[in-house]
Amino acid sequence: MTKTRPTLGEFIIDNQQDFPYSTGELSRLIRSIRLAAKVVNHEVNKAGLVDITGAAGEQNIQGEDQQKLDVFANNTFIQTLTNREIVCGIASEENDEFITISGSRNDHKNKYVVLMDPLDGSSNIDVNVSVGTIFSIYRRVTPLGTPVTSKDFLQPGNLQVAAGYIIYGTSTMLVYTTGHGVNGFTLNPALGSWYLSHPDMKFPENGNIYSINEGNYAHFPNGVKKYIKYCQEEEGDRPYTSRYIGSMVSDIHRNMIKGGIYLYPKSTKYNKGKLRLLYECNPMAFIVEQAGGKASDGYQRIMDIMPTELHERSAIFCGSKKMVEKAEAFMKEFG
Ligand code: AHM
Numbered sequence: 160m161t162k163t164r165p166t167l168g169e170f171i172i173d174n175q176q177d178f179p180y181s182t183g184e185l186s187r188l189i190r191s192i193r194l195a196a197k198v199v200n201h202e203v204n205k206a207g208l209v210d211i212t213g214a215a216g217e218q219n220i221q222g223e224d225q226q227k228l229d230v231f232a233n234n235t236f237i238q239t240l241t242n243r244e245i246v247c248g249i250a251s252e253e254n255d256e257f258i259t260i261s262g263s264r265n266d267h268k269n270k271y272v273v274l275m276d277p278l279d280g281s282s283n284i285d286v287n288v289s290v291g292t293i294f295s296i297y298r299r300v301t302p303l304g305t306p307v308t309s310k311d312f313l314q315p316g317n318l319q320v321a322a323g324y325i326i327y328g329t330s331t332m333l334v335y336t337t338g339h340g341v342n343g344f345t346l347n348p349a350l351g352s353w354y355l356s357h358p359d360m361k362f363p364e365n366g367n368i369y370s371i372n373e374g375n376y377a378h379f380p381n382g383v384k385k386y387i388k389y390c391q392e393e394e395g396d397r398p399y400t401s402r403y404i405g406s407m408v409s410d411i412h413r414n415m416i417k418g419g420i421y422l423y424p425k426s427t428k429y430n431k432g433k434l435r436l437l438y439e440c441n442p443m444a445f446i447v448e449q450a451g452g453k454a455s456d457g458y459q460r461i462m463d464i465m466p467t468e469l470h471e472r473s474a475i476f477c478g479s480k481k482m483v484e485k486a487e488a489f490m491k492e493f494g
Pocket residue numbers: 223252276278279280281282372405406407408433
């Protein structure tokens with residue numbers, strides 16, 4: 160494999176024309192993410208060996224325990240992007256406010272902002288289950304040369320210029336899109352190189368896996384309850400298989416390869432949904448759509464939602480197009 164497949168670096172050079180406004184800045188940004196991902200991967204891989212797992216004793220702004228690796232991943236991505244003077248601002252699940260990056264010349268000259276969840280699914284670390292990093296990239300909308308404002312971050316998903324995830328799994332992969340399809344790269348840890356292992360990834364149009372935390376069943380809206388029952392009925396290609404890791408990146412990655420739907424709906428427990436629109440739902444929605452799948456909140460396209468807050472939440476139904484359409488039909492009928 161390593162002899163015939165291009166590396167991520169080669170792929171970026173070969174596909175330079177796919178990078179919008181191709182000045183090389185976005186390529187450098189992807190390269191910085193690639194570097195930070197390797198550092199985080201190294202740390203995640205040895206989590207079982209050193210005393211690094213466990214709550215850091217802090218809570219993030221949403222009242223959830225932070226794991227030490229969350230903090231490590233957050234710092235690594237922020238430092239890498241800041242030191243390389245690649246972006247003008249960063250928003251992270253782990254930071255209450257967005258970070259302004261002025262650059263060493265204090266000229267606010269970079270044009271991209273990054274929004275990220277540095278280590279999603281981190282409650283899985285202690286039990287050796289896959290976790291991920293999710294990132295979303297926009298062009299700033301305020302003038303170059305001025306500090307970024309919240310306007311630069313509160314953009315709808317349909318304006319993303321790139322998005323991706325890193326999955327720290329049995330293999331570590333970086334999967335991303337710049338709006339020209341989705342490509343997956345697998346890290347060869349011995350060489351430290353990422354190889355194009357999954358070119359032009361596509362969601363099967365239909366599938367037979369449904370992924371949802373059914374423990375919350377009693378709290379779900381009627382449409383979701385009915386859809387779950389539909390998945391379990393014995394008819395045609397049903398019942399479907401239930402698979403839920405509880406790590407969004409892993410659940411969606413598996414469904415993209417095998418065909419399936421991932422749902423995190425609103426519930427009486429989370430009346431707006433649990434997952435965050437800007438750095439969880441939007442980037443995953445961009446990837447899902449670029450792979451031919453569909454991503455909605457049950458009623459409307461995720462990427463058309465106009466955000467009003469940095470840490471706002473949304474319901475998400477995403478995956479194989481036909482499955483998402485079916486789930487939406489249940490929402491429309493039963494609410
Ligand atoms: P996190 O950002 O606090 O890690 O939470 C996000 C994770 C997703 O990866 C996962 O799909 C979901 O939360 C699982 O939530 P639940 O345990 O409620 O099913």
